[in-house]
Amino acid sequence: MQKVLHINPDKCTGCLQCEMACSYENYGVFAPAKSRIKVFDFHETGKKVPSTCTQCDEAWCLHACPVEAITKNKVTGAMEVNESTCVGCKVCTIACPFGTINYVQETGKVQKCDLCGGDPACASACPTGAITYVDANWTGLDKMKQWADKLGNQPSAT
Amino acid sequence: MSWAGKILRVNLTSGTVKSEPLNMQWAREYIGSRGLGSKYLVDEVDPKVDPLSADNKIIWATGPLTGTMASTGGRYTVITKSPLTGAIACSNSGGYWGAELKMAGWDMIIFEGKSPTPVYLSIVDGDAELKDASDLWGQSVWKTEGELKSRHQDPLLRVCSIGKAGENQVLYAAVVNDLHRAAGRSGVGAVMGSKNLKAIAVRGTIGVGNIRDPKGFMQVTAEKKKILAENGVTGQGLPAYGTQVLMNVINEVGGLPTRNHRDVQFEGAKDISAEAMVTPRESDGKKHLVTNQACFGCTIACGRISKIDEGHFSVKNKPEYWGANGGLEYEAAWALGAANGVNDLEALQYANLICNEEGFDPISFGATIGAVMELYEIGALTKEQIGIDAKFGSAEALCQFADMTASGEGFGKEIGQGSKRLTAKYGHPDLSMSVKGQEFPAYDGRVIQGIGLAYATSNRGACHLRGYTIASEVLGIPVKTEPADSEGKPELVKAFQDATASFDSSGLCVFTTFAWGLADLAPQLQAACDESYTTEELEKIGERIWNMEREFNNAAGFTAKDDNLPKRLLTEAAKTGPGKGSVSKLAEMLPKYYDVRGWDPEGRPTADTKKRLGL
Numbered sequence: 001m002q003k004v005l006h007i008n009p010d011k012c013t014g015c016l017q018c019e020m021a022c023s024y025e026n027y028g029v030f031a032p033a034k035s036r037i038k039v040f041d042f043h044e045t046g047k048k049v050p051s052t053c054t055q056c057d058e059a060w061c062l063h064a065c066p067v068e069a070i071t072k073n074k075v076t077g078a079m080e081v082n083e084s085t086c087v088g089c090k091v092c093t094i095a096c097p098f099g100t101i102n103y104v105q106e107t108g109k110v111q112k113c114d115l116c117g118g119d120p121a122c123a124s125a126c127p128t129g130a131i132t133y134v135d136a137n138w139t140g141l142d143k144m145k146q147w148a149d150k151l152g153n154q155p156s157a158t
Numbered sequence: 159m160s161w162a163g164k165i166l167r168v169n170l171t172s173g174t175v176k177s178e179p180l181n182m183q184w185a186r187e188y189i190g191s192r193g194l195g196s197k198y199l200v201d202e203v204d205p206k207v208d209p210l211s212a213d214n215k216i217i218w219a220t221g222p223l224t225g226t227m228a229s230t231g232g233r234y235t236v237i238t239k240s241p242l243t244g245a246i247a248c249s250n251s252g253g254y255w256g257a258e259l260k261m262a263g264w265d266m267i268i269f270e271g272k273s274p275t276p277v278y279l280s281i282v283d284g285d286a287e288l289k290d291a292s293d294l295w296g297q298s299v300w301k302t303e304g305e306l307k308s309r310h311q312d313p314l315l316r317v318c319s320i321g322k323a324g325e326n327q328v329l330y331a332a333v334v335n336d337l338h339r340a341a342g343r344s345g346v347g348a349v350m351g352s353k354n355l356k357a358i359a360v361r362g363t364i365g366v367g368n369i370r371d372p373k374g375f376m377q378v379t380a381e382k383k384k385i386l387a388e389n390g391v392t393g394q395g396l397p398a399y400g401t402q403v404l405m406n407v408i409n410e411v412g413g414l415p416t417r418n419h420r421d422v423q424f425e426g427a428k429d430i431s432a433e434a435m436v437t438p439r440e441s442d443g444k445k446h447l448v449t450n451q452a453c454f455g456c457t458i459a460c461g462r463i464s465k466i467d468e469g470h471f472s473v474k475n476k477p478e479y480w481g482a483n484g485g486l487e488y489e490a491a492w493a494l495g496a497a498n499g500v501n502d503l504e505a506l507q508y509a510n511l512i513c514n515e516e517g518f519d520p521i522s523f524g525a526t527i528g529a530v531m532e533l534y535e536i537g538a539l540t541k542e543q544i545g546i547d548a549k550f551g552s553a554e555a556l557c558q559f560a561d562m563t564a565s566g567e568g569f570g571k572e573i574g575q576g577s578k579r580l581t582a583k584y585g586h587p588d589l590s591m592s593v594k595g596q597e598f599p600a601y602d603g604r605v606i607q608g609i610g611l612a613y614a615t616s617n618r619g620a621c622h623l624r625g626y627t628i629a630s631e632v633l634g635i636p637v638k639t640e641p642a643d644s645e646g647k648p649e650l651v652k653a654f655q656d657a658t659a660s661f662d663s664s665g666l667c668v669f670t671t672f673a674w675g676l677a678d679l680a681p682q683l684q685a686a687c688d689e690s691y692t693t694e695e696l697e698k699i700g701e702r703i704w705n706m707e708r709e710f711n712n713a714a715g716f717t718a719k720d721d722n723l724p725k726r727l728l729t730e731a732a733k734t735g736p737g738k739g740s741v742s743k744l745a746e747m748l749p750k751y752y753d754v755r756g757w758d759p760e761g762r763p764t765a766d767t768k769k770r771l772g773l
């Protein structure tokens with residue numbers, strides 16, 4: 001069963017535990033500046049919205065890469081960057097409609113979410129359940145359940 | 159490790175910025191943040207220095223757990239000599255700024271001297287320089303942050319700054335970061351203003367990567383987060399209602415100081431409570447509270463984000479205040495509300511916004527307004543002198559006072575001096591509800607005996623955060639003690655004061671102590687820093703810090719006489735509630751407290767005590 005990261009912005013408090021977990025997993029440091037998931041704080045509305053790669057099936061980044069440095073991990077479904085092949089041309093960063101693949105000056109390569117090989121650190125670190133790692137076919141399960149509860153789980157009239 | 163090992167020393171007079179290694183022996187002995195920053199201040203600054211002179215220094219300090227995945231690890235402290243109290247000032251803030259400084263590779267910044275013209279400090283990792291801030295002078299905290307982000311073309315920049323209050327040296331001006339988090343008390347913002355220092359803009363990309371035992375640290379911090387999540391206060395009460403959960407609770411125990419401490423219960427408490435913030439308004443059907451918000455690394459998330467009623471008189475035709483913004487915490491809601499008899503939640507929020515926008519402490523401001531309203535009522539101040547009708551309960555007066563204090567115009571200039579100076583000027587010094595010149599927070603020391611003693615002995619003047627005995631006396635954490643009892647309170651106050659000093663120095667938030675004790679902090683510090691940080695060692699370090707602060711104050715000229723409460727709390731009995739008829743039993747508790755502390759009858763640490771603590 002393939003799983004995907006599922007984000008519920010309504011539950012996000014803006015604590016950035018996810019960003020620290022990401023940088024720690026990938027670089028061994030607590031540094032939101034190196035994180036592949038970013039939380040945006042929209043001050044005027046009070047909304048906090050985590051954003052990261054959704055692992056498109058027909059990935060723009062993968063198709064744009066001139067050296068085939070981005071490949072799909074068949075087990076996790078993640079689009080992964082092969083750092084030894086990547087030449088740092090940044091074309092993928094232009095191709096991605098969501099901005100979730102980015103260049104890293106320090107390495108001269110691009111980086112993106114690779115689902116930590118199937119156990120994403122951001123989801124484990126999230127204290128509120130705003131970021132979860134769920135069955136790819138059932139990202140809507142929680143919402144469906146909420147509505148099912150509203151529609152059919154009330155005391156009946158008779 | 160987990161300390162960055164570097165401090166930045168900025169001489170504002172000469173305009174020089176240089177890097178220094180952190181004194182690692184002191185780091186070991188004083189941990190970081192409050193303790194370590196205070197050690198540097200005590201070592202470098204004459205306790206008798208004029209706080210607003212170039213000879214005073216001001217220090218921004220993070221702790222070893224700041225910028226880590228330990229829950230609430232985002233805090234920093236501003237340490238200086240306070241212009242409000244003349245005592246050591248140490249104001250703690252959350253938000254994201256402190257972690258950013260640590261991520262840039264710095265434990266601390268020490269500012270000395272005074273810049274001839276307005277400047278701000280720009281830090282990008284290892285590069286730090288002073289830049290001209292002439293065009294930012296006169297701008298609010300909010301405008302300053304926006305302007306610096308656009309000037310540096312960096313939306314990820316973190317900024318702490320002063321607004322007009324700090325520039326005008328309002329004696330309780332705050333340093334504000336991330337728009338609405340503040341190192342709020344004791345006038346640290348006024349010291350910043352006196353040095354012509356407008357802001358510190360930081361971008362840190364290096365991160366914190368020198369945890370002593372990374373695997374152990376990840377494991378123990380995860381375990382401790384679980385304790386916070388499962389605790390009723392930190393897991394449910396605080397995220398849902400914020401600190402405002404206390405408004406009705408404290409009113410019910412009869413410990414909610416009202417109308418300048420004349421009363422101990424406020425008939426309007428429910429109108430300004432957490433419950434009111436989540437109830438749809440009559441005016442527009444919307445809730446005041448929008449959401450909660452965490453500071454950096456915090457898994458509690460007690461912060462409030464609110465939206466003011468657009469139709470309220472205070473913000474009519476002022477759309478800049480209509481968006482979601484920093485909401486009322488309990489202390490602010492009390493000081494702006496109950497302390498003045500004002501029960502208009504929207505007016506409180508307006509005053510709170512102005513406090514954030516122009517950078518001043520809502521506790522001292524609100525409590526000073528309480529004193530002004532009492533002076534007005536007894537005729538010691540007139541409408542002609544103040545410029546407005548300042549009756550207790552007037553929401554209009556509260557909002558106008560906030561504007562006047564922010565701009566420093568008219569009577570606002572006098573309000574900016576705090577209640578001690580203001581009441582003395584108008585012939586009624588007894589009406590200042592303060593200790594060492596700093597106004598009380600939101601708990602009545604007549605009815606809740608331990609907190610009265612904690613106020614009287616706090617090293618930064620009246621303060622609930624130096625020894626929050628309310629946890630025990632009202633909430634029963636870690637064990638319930640009776641608010642009315644004075645017996646056992648000296649020991650309780652000491653234990654809270656010492657433990658808090660260690661928590662404050664670690665870089666974590668004191669609100670974790672609703673669920674954690676030093677035994678929970680110790681393994682996190684051990685994994686991050688040094689195995690020697692046992693529970694016993696942290697108790698001793700806390701006590702060392704407390705005594706170091708005390709020695710600074712004693713050398714500054716404070717004596718046992720200053721460990722006092724206003725006459726009102728000692729002689730005017732509580733009129734209503736469970737504590738009706740009671741006054742503070744400070745005279746009973748204080749000698750015992752000195753004894754437990756190992757101080758002489760004059761409140762001076764004895765030679766033995768100092769030796770035991772390595773001072």
